[in-house]
Amino acid sequence: MKKKALTSLAAAAAAVLALSACGGGSSADAGKGEINYWLWDANQLPAYKQCADDFHKANPDITVKVTQRGWDDYWGTLTNGFVAGTAPDVFTDHLGKYPEFIKNKQLLALDDAVKKDNVDTGVYNSGLADLWVGQDGKRYGLPKDWDTIALFYNTKLAADAGVTPEQMANLTWNPQDGGTYEKTIAHLTVDKNGKRGDEPGFDKNNVAVYGLGLNGSGSGQGQTEWSYLTGTTDWTHTDKNPWGKHYNYDDPRFQESIDWFAGLVDKGYMPKLETTVGASMADTFAAGKSVINANGSWMIGQYTGYKDVKVGIAPTPTGVNGKRASMYNGLADSIYAGTKKKDAAIKWVEYLGSAACQDVVAAKAVVFPAIKTSADKAVEAFKAKGVDVTPFSQQVKDGTTFLYPIADNAAKVDGIMKPAMDAVVSGKAKASSLTQANDQVNALFK
Template identity: 50%
Template sequence: MITFRQRIRTAAVALVTVTALAACGGTTGSSANGTIEYWLWDSAQQPGYQKCADAFAKANPGLKIHISQYGWDAYWSKLTAGFIADTAPDVFTDHLSKFAQYVDLKVLRPLDDLGPTSDIKDGDYQQGLAELWKGQDGKRYGAPKDWDTIAIFYDAAALKAGGVDPAELQNLTWNPQDGGTFEKLVAHLTIDEKGVRGDQPGFDKTHVKTHGLASEGSGGGGWGQTQWSAFAGSAGWQATDKNPWGTKFNLDQPALQDTLSWYFGLVQKGYMPSYEEIGGASAIGTDKQIQSGTAALGLSGSWMISSFTKLTDSAGKKLDIGLAPTPIGPSGKRASMFNGLADSVTTLSKQPENAAKWVAFLSGAECQNIIGQSGVVFPARPAGTQLAIAFNKSERKLDVTPFTRQVVDKTTFLFPVTTNAADIAALMAPRFDAVYIGSSPISSLTKLNTQLDDLFKVAQ
């Protein structure tokens, strides 16, 4: 805060300096010497993609891939700095919540204009995945690499201690009035410091040792993907008037507000940890909450399978983790958000055709089968998905049907893709935090909805 020679300076100075420094820091930018720079954020996926890179280099003499991995937060700021300072990679792993903004900033190359990726077919991938990556101009900006859905991860030991048959979890229901069999289960799995369960008389909701349901925060920054999206979806709610490229929002609808009223109400009942308990802004994930015994079960995404199956107790013994589908809601159906990643080519790439070759390879059958066999994520191609299912069954003794069934039964809904995504997240996150904490009523989301709608009136 106090520097040795403190001067009055504007933040503009700081901003420009930061940019300049970021520019100096990067030496991994795009170059034209046959090495293609590729970025991803998930360290668990790096070994699999390294195998793809090796196969690619073998098939394309003279080309090689250099993979850089940065954690989620650093990834996006480094990428931004890279776009400004011309140190961005040739190809990077893209996310649906970010790509619209990059299209607007004109830093992504349309894949249709590049030879190797011009013939990507929507039909080669799980239904609906490829279409998500087309901009409002109809051009394709990302080649699908994987997909994910949401399911319940549970601690088998906690179920056993509570005398719950895991089979019961396969057909849970919920509703916004009394929470259905889902809330009954969560209440039963909640245990206070004296050992009294949440559904027993004398339960002390202010001193809870194990919560029935884990919490990943308010979900305001990502449409409640691993928080409330499965509940709101099974109540028949959609975030926007159309998806992708919606411009009207539905946060004012009773379907959502009733769902959230019930969902965040679980905190008051002691069944779900509060904002303070999970560590506020630096919240710990569902996996760590189950590992530490803070929670018995929780909703999380299929990309977390390998993290969950590696969990150990304090003695170093592997935890027995099970999977169950999201509960059936008032609509009579289950629901899960359906999201996926893709690879994009930057306009800064000095070898776009080579970069496109790599993207075509990443989205091709050979690489996606390699990824499927690594079992970290579900590849976008159906054949790759089958390999991942088989890997989980044979290597992890884990039945991943709760994730895949949502796709087969067509009970998924897509991650809301809109322009102004960064502004939407910046407006939503604090307001949802306030609802989670309990400092604002659910009805405050109606005002938030007007603010979101207004974003599109100004921008368009």
């Protein structure tokens, strides 16, 4: 189910308010038995299965059933579960989703449990715990990990083109001519006759290898697609974050940046949008069809795990304001308000948010756990595998990150912005058309 389908189910979700209001009760059975836990990232499944086994050994009356679903299926099934009253007891939550869940009273507030069990939210990376406090002042999740954006690149194809790691580490960008970032992307692009994108006779309609891979249009967030560029123009998605009430897709800085981004497709340096439908950008990269992929730190394991491709990781380009930029996102584990295993679910969420579990996740070298000490262990685990993750972690240390936009009406915003952005990136419209979409988005908050 596509993300826009969440909107159509929002009204139906209101029908279960009475169910969710009970909060699962505090019967004798609420603290034992089997609880269901869902996540979407297959790369993290082994770590959390181990956490579940370790938790069961310490709490023999509680068994955790771990289920992994792909991104689209995950959110569609979860939303249907809220409506039907069959949602999992505990699930991995996203900053872009949880405001709607709070609005529909589908999440259990954790404040009483955090206070009673003396959970120290100060152990998490700076600011992560605060992201999961809603506008009502209540806490709806304990942080599990965080992520940033960097550039994965095929070191052989880059070397064949004469592009050095030093050049990749010092790229610059601006929306007028693309800076050295566009020059590098162009040079790395090769048509089926062997002509590079910056050479005379380059055939943009018959490209064998694209300089930059495309994940999609980015909808209204552009997390991995373009936010690391627009972030260097000092443009922001909303008037404030979190809980903004006004979006800025009509800003000239944003529209100029998106026109540049869409222009890469027209120049033949990036795949056409229609070719990305149902395709995996990472798998296309592994097949040698693109040289650079801007992607999130949660993808480190997949990119570095390809046997036939040696992968380098470079920081995002320095942009208009003279700095780099990266969207900063933090996931958490939340409890379904209708759970019948409230006490057991709380114990599991507190365990997920503890060093006991997050150190296990760190050792797998897949993501950066939310706890500071665990994140440091993850960096060392990556290093032991020969992977330097500094391009991802440095932006946090340098303070050049910005938050994933947290606001109400996220599904409705996505329903407006995805087709609008698709039209621009596919060449059917100019970025100036996003002003009309912006008006529609802001009308949601009036």
